[in-house]
Amino acid sequence: MRLRSAPAFAALAATALMATACGGGGEDAQEGTDTTLVIWSDPERAAAIEAAAQSFADTNGIKVDVQQLAFGDIQGDLLNAHQAGNAPDIFIGAHDWTGNLVRNGAVQPVELPEHRAETLDETSVQALTYDGQLFGVPYSQENIFLMRNTALAPDAPETFEELVEVGTSLKESGETSEVLSMAVGQEGDPYRMNALFTSAGGYLFGQDDEGNWDPTDLGLNSDESIAAMEKIAEYGEAGQGVLRRSIDTQNDAALFFDGEAPFFIAGPWNIGDADAADLEYAISPIPGFEGEGPARPYIGYQAFFVTEGSANSALAQEFLANHVTDPAFILSLYESDPRTPVQLEALEEVSADDANIAAIAEAGAEGMPMPSIPEMGETWEPLGKAEAAIIGGADVRETMESTHETIAEKIGG
Amino acid sequence: MSSRSSAGAPAPGAPARTSLPGGAFAGSGSLWGQVVKIALLGLFTALGVWAALPLYVGGNWAGIAVVAAVLVLVYWVYLSKRTVPLKYLLPGVLLLITFQILPVLYTMSTSVTNFSDGHRGDKEQAIAAIEAYSVTRAEQGREFGLTVATTGDPESGELVFLLTDPEGAAYAGDIEGLRPLDEATVDPASGRVTEAFGYTVLSPAQVNARSQELEEFAVPVGDGAGIRASGLSTAYEGRATRVYDAGCDCITDASTGVVYTADDERGAFYSEDGERLAQGWRVNVGFDNFARFLFNPTFASSFFSILVWNIGFAVAVTGLVFVVGLAVALTLHVPKLRGKQAYRILVVLPYAMSSLAMYLLWRDMFNTDFGLFNQLLGTNVDWLGDAWTARFAVILANVWLGYPYMFLVATGALQAIPRELTQAARIDGAGAWQAFRHVTLPMLMVAMTPILIATFAFNFNNFNAVWLITKGGPFPPDDPSAGATDLLITYTYRMAFSQATAEYGYAAALSVMIFVIVSVMSVISLSRSKALQEVDR
Numbered sequence: 001m002r003l004r005s006a007p008a009f010a011a012l013a014a015t016a017l018m019a020t021a022c023g024g025g026g027e028d029a030q031e032g033t034d035t036t037l038v039i040w041s042d043p044e045r046a047a048a049i050e051a052a053a054q055s056f057a058d059t060n061g062i063k064v065d066v067q068q069l070a071f072g073d074i075q076g077d078l079l080n081a082h083q084a085g086n087a088p089d090i091f092i093g094a095h096d097w098t099g100n101l102v103r104n105g106a107v108q109p110v111e112l113p114e115h116r117a118e119t120l121d122e123t124s125v126q127a128l129t130y131d132g133q134l135f136g137v138p139y140s141q142e143n144i145f146l147m148r149n150t151a152l153a154p155d156a157p158e159t160f161e162e163l164v165e166v167g168t169s170l171k172e173s174g175e176t177s178e179v180l181s182m183a184v185g186q187e188g189d190p191y192r193m194n195a196l197f198t199s200a201g202g203y204l205f206g207q208d209d210e211g212n213w214d215p216t217d218l219g220l221n222s223d224e225s226i227a228a229m230e231k232i233a234e235y236g237e238a239g240q241g242v243l244r245r246s247i248d249t250q251n252d253a254a255l256f257f258d259g260e261a262p263f264f265i266a267g268p269w270n271i272g273d274a275d276a277a278d279l280e281y282a283i284s285p286i287p288g289f290e291g292e293g294p295a296r297p298y299i300g301y302q303a304f305f306v307t308e309g310s311a312n313s314a315l316a317q318e319f320l321a322n323h324v325t326d327p328a329f330i331l332s333l334y335e336s337d338p339r340t341p342v343q344l345e346a347l348e349e350v351s352a353d354d355a356n357i358a359a360i361a362e363a364g365a366e367g368m369p370m371p372s373i374p375e376m377g378e379t380w381e382p383l384g385k386a387e388a389a390i391i392g393g394a395d396v397r398e399t400m401e402s403t404h405e406t407i408a409e410k411i412g413g
Numbered sequence: 414m415s416s417r418s419s420a421g422a423p424a425p426g427a428p429a430r431t432s433l434p435g436g437a438f439a440g441s442g443s444l445w446g447q448v449v450k451i452a453l454l455g456l457f458t459a460l461g462v463w464a465a466l467p468l469y470v471g472g473n474w475a476g477i478a479v480v481a482a483v484l485v486l487v488y489w490v491y492l493s494k495r496t497v498p499l500k501y502l503l504p505g506v507l508l509l510i511t512f513q514i515l516p517v518l519y520t521m522s523t524s525v526t527n528f529s530d531g532h533r534g535d536k537e538q539a540i541a542a543i544e545a546y547s548v549t550r551a552e553q554g555r556e557f558g559l560t561v562a563t564t565g566d567p568e569s570g571e572l573v574f575l576l577t578d579p580e581g582a583a584y585a586g587d588i589e590g591l592r593p594l595d596e597a598t599v600d601p602a603s604g605r606v607t608e609a610f611g612y613t614v615l616s617p618a619q620v621n622a623r624s625q626e627l628e629e630f631a632v633p634v635g636d637g638a639g640i641r642a643s644g645l646s647t648a649y650e651g652r653a654t655r656v657y658d659a660g661c662d663c664i665t666d667a668s669t670g671v672v673y674t675a676d677d678e679r680g681a682f683y684s685e686d687g688e689r690l691a692q693g694w695r696v697n698v699g700f701d702n703f704a705r706f707l708f709n710p711t712f713a714s715s716f717f718s719i720l721v722w723n724i725g726f727a728v729a730v731t732g733l734v735f736v737v738g739l740a741v742a743l744t745l746h747v748p749k750l751r752g753k754q755a756y757r758i759l760v761v762l763p764y765a766m767s768s769l770a771m772y773l774l775w776r777d778m779f780n781t782d783f784g785l786f787n788q789l790l791g792t793n794v795d796w797l798g799d800a801w802t803a804r805f806a807v808i809l810a811n812v813w814l815g816y817p818y819m820f821l822v823a824t825g826a827l828q829a830i831p832r833e834l835t836q837a838a839r840i841d842g843a844g845a846w847q848a849f850r851h852v853t854l855p856m857l858m859v860a861m862t863p864i865l866i867a868t869f870a871f872n873f874n875n876f877n878a879v880w881l882i883t884k885g886g887p888f889p890p891d892d893p894s895a896g897a898t899d900l901l902i903t904y905t906y907r908m909a910f911s912q913a914t915a916e917y918g919y920a921a922a923l924s925v926m927i928f929v930i931v932s933v934m935s936v937i938s939l940s941r942s943k944a945l946q947e948v949d950r
Contacts, residue, residue, distance in 0.1 A: 035618050060617035060645075076910070083533050085471065100913070103531040103691040105542030108628075111643035111651070113556055132549055186797050186886050245798060246782035308542065313624040314561075315617065318644030374530070374691070377913020382893040389890045392798055402891040410914075 035062040037312055037319065040078065040091035042071035048336035049092075052329045056319055062312075075100070082106040082307060089310040090319060095127045095301035098135050099374035108306040108313060109133045116325040124301050124342040126211055127369035136303035137324045140339035143299045144192055144267045145363035146286045149279055152176065152262035156284035160196065160295075163263055163287055164235065164242055170262050178247070179240075181261035184391055185248030188384030191370075192265050193232070195295035198368070199288035202228030204379060205371055215375035215411055220383070221404035229387070230396045231289060238393035245388055268339055271356055283359035285366065299367040301342065340364070375411040382406045450491060457487055483507070517928070524702055524921035530914045532680050532693045539692040540657045543664060543682070545628075546692075547655035551638045554650035557584075558605040559642055561620045561627070562612040570613065572623070572630055574640060575606040576648060585609065586632030586640055605646060617645055637667070664690065702922035715895030715904075720930075723900045726808065727873040731865055733812045738819025739857075743849075746827050757824070764817035772881035775810040779882075800897035803883050807898050811878050815868070826860040827853070866938045870931050874902045901927050 041049050050066040057064045067088065069077060075097045081087040101107045112134055117125055124138035152170055157163035167179030183189050202225040206217030219225050235242040256264035257277040265286065274281050288295040304324050306316040323329060330346040340361050341347045351358040386403040390396050461484045468476040490496045490503050558577040563570030574586040575594065583594040583606055598608040608614060631639025638652040654668045663674040664682050673682035673690050681693035706712040745756055778785040779796035787793060796802045830853060838848040879885060885896035885903045895904060901923060909920030
């Protein structure tokens with residue numbers, strides 16, 4: 001068979017084929033008018049969020065689709081997706097992202113009814129507040145703490161000096177090879193170091209009367225901060241060798257679990273492995289320096305945010321304002337991902353059953369929320385590198401002053 | 414030369430078209446050919462529609478025009494009988510444009526903007542965000558139970574808020590204002606209105622469908638305040654303190670009285686004191702990004718020191734893998750060697766491993782206290798904490814990972830060189846070194862030079878090698894942005910993705926610079942290797 005006007009026929013047929021394909025899609029689209037609320041979550045919590053959001057979906061006659069991303073990727077992907085116009089309606093994130101999310105106009109403010117706000121830990125709500133406006137609803141918190149091997153160190157140390165004394169005698173008797181396992185690494189770790197830094201009197205950003213962080217009050221070159229780093233340097237490689245760059249987040253847990261270190265500056269993410277490891281452990285607050293202030297670990301809050309430009313913002317707002325603060329919802333999240341809840345009722349219930357949660361909450365009692373201003377992001381790298389250099393033996397005053405200048409230049413511009 | 418260039422052309426008078434491959438399929442061919450063609454064209458059309466729909470929603474007419482033009486081009490090429498060569502070229506050309514040329518052009522266009530955190534969207538988005546973020550609960554602001562209703566049709570009727578205050582009084586509010594609502598049924602459990610005469614209560618899905626409208630809707634209650642929805646079931650009394658005025662292109666903050674004027678050069682609103690509102694927009698900054706790392710003393714010094722190390726790193730790694738790979742290949746090229754295959758497999762092993770895992774392993778081996786090197790050597794060297802030992806470590810790990818490849822290539826090339834040539838040279842009185850230097854090596858280089866250039870270009874941008882071992886460190890205390898082992902690509906990555914403020918514009922400018930540097934180097938070395946081949950002949 002030889003087709004005469006073959007090209008014209010082919011074009012017609014191709015278009016017809018396309019049209020039928022579209023027709024199929026059209027029917028799907030008809031069924032798909034049902035509203036779907038898209039939520040981004042990390043894989044650990046996705047199942048719990050899906051289940052917990054189901055009752056909300058049923059009440060409102062909608063569907064919920066929980067999409068999984070690695071927690072660390074959510075902020076960057078969200079900003080890019082928002083820019084491209086295909087962001088989810090709701091996402092979970094950390095409170096210290098707030099400043100950057102606001103700067104990029106990627107989130108919506110949330111108005112939490114008072115009777116809902118009252119049921120949450122006050123500091124957590126304050127942490128999600130930026131420029132007088134609440135941008136997310138917090139549901140859990142995390143902070144670092146001291147984990148100790150109770151076979152080696154039966155008592156929780158009251159001061160950092162006591163910790164070093166106990167650890168050193170264990171090391172000298174050959175029972176352990178380390179005094180303390182605290183991740184420093186070649187890049188430094190300001191997140192962990194903040195506990196000791198604040199105890200020794202150092203400060204990064206000042207705060208105004210209302211608790212707002214003041215980026216113009218950068219305190220790294222202050223005498224207090226330099227004195228604090230000098231105190232920390234005494235325990236560095238050139239001093240007692242308690243804090244060392246060779247211990248990083250890759251090997252810190254292994255040192256403790258292998259019994260090589262009696263003390264470990266750990267986080268909630270280490271609990272699972274600690275339970276699986278063959279040792280007895282206990283959790284207590286990170287001790288401060290003798291005669292100085294308490295150690296103040298950073299507290300990070302996890303929160304739900306509504307994306308700006310969400311097509312389902314009414315439902316998303318409703319979910320945040322009235323559902324995320326529900327104790328039943330928080331408890332179901334806790335079941336799949338045991339973190340300290342900030343919903344007071346849920347916290348009480350969870351603490352009664354889980355001694356670790358109670359101990360972690362106690363260890364975080366003196367903690368401070370990580371500043372959520374965008375300027376904070378500019379401090380991590382320079383400050384970490386400065387701390388690593390100081391622990392390695394660099395001159396404290398010189399390093400802190402040049403780091404101060406570097407950061408001031410960045411956030412000023 | 415001129416006779417050569419016309420060698421492929423058909424002789425005058427010859428039937429040119431039928432000699433082209435696939436000529437039989439052009440135009441009307443077999444039935445199967447037609448069916449496949451129709452299916453593929455249908456698929457392509459569907460692809461075009463799929464691509465055009467979001468562009469239509471976004472109102473991007475230029476984008477739709479491009480999609481339509483490509484579709485028309487494809488139809489013309491595959492339905493016409495006169496475009497046979499194009500039928501073969503078109504898919505490749507389209508893919509080349511999509512995946513090679515467009516990204517380069519996009520990077521170039523980004524490199525002249527201030528695209529970064531705080532400057533992502535356009536001016537309208539920035540203004541909308543600034544206004545929306547300034548709505549705060551009014552002092553002594555009231556809270557209400559909310560039911561969203563309309564007058565008339567749920568989809569298009571005018572929005573009405575049916576409100577209940579804590580005392581139990583009910584109100585109706587629309588854009589006119591608030592008034593008491595008498596005939597309303599209030600659910601005692603939730604305290605919200607469930608029914609009111611004259612109003613259609615909306616279901617959650619119906620309210621949600623009007624989200625966009627709801628975001629801007631406020632019931633005015635005087636003095637600039639309004640009652641706004643927070644979700645579906647609660648409302649609050651709030652007030653926007655920052656308002657944009659198109660007349661002066663400025664934003665006035667009602668609570669402080671400060672006026673922020675738009676600065677279209679910098680893409681943000683600035684007050685007279687130079688204080689800036691956080692939400693900015695993307696503007697063209699010309700060649701500022703390039704100027705910054707060429708002329709700003711701090712950036713220029715880190716840029717040029719990184720560039721020098723970057724070239725040194727690529728040259729050192731390429732040279733060393735070549736020397737080591739070739740030496741091992743020559744050693745195993747001895748004809749009577751026993752167990753040659755076993756040795757070869759052993760040598761190639763590092764090449765078969767995942768380089769990502771190997772880099773992490775090497776990093777751990779260089780750990781001062783727990784690393785293999787210090788434990789074996791009994792030393793206490795701070796390998797990754799000192800600039801030169803860190804550089805040595807990065808090069809060593811890369812040579813270990815890279816030489817097996819060079820060994821494979823050299824072995825192949827060596828086997829292609831007839832042994833008789835070397836033997837003849839030896840008979841003529843040349844020593845082993847002389848024979849290698851003057852007979853084997855030149856012939857080897859013909860095959861190896863392009864591979865060496867590719868290896869150089871690869872190592873010039875060998876991100877993993879540095880990022881996984883040192884992350885660019887160690888860093889001098891006074892400049893934490895440029896480390897001793899940083900390559901331009903790791904430096905760029907840190908700018909664009911791993912710092913608090915993602916600086917896409919600046920990173921794109923750096924990428925363009927890297928692109929130019931690698932291109933120039935490759936072109937020069939390729940043309941020089943051509944010269945080398947000419948000499949050989």
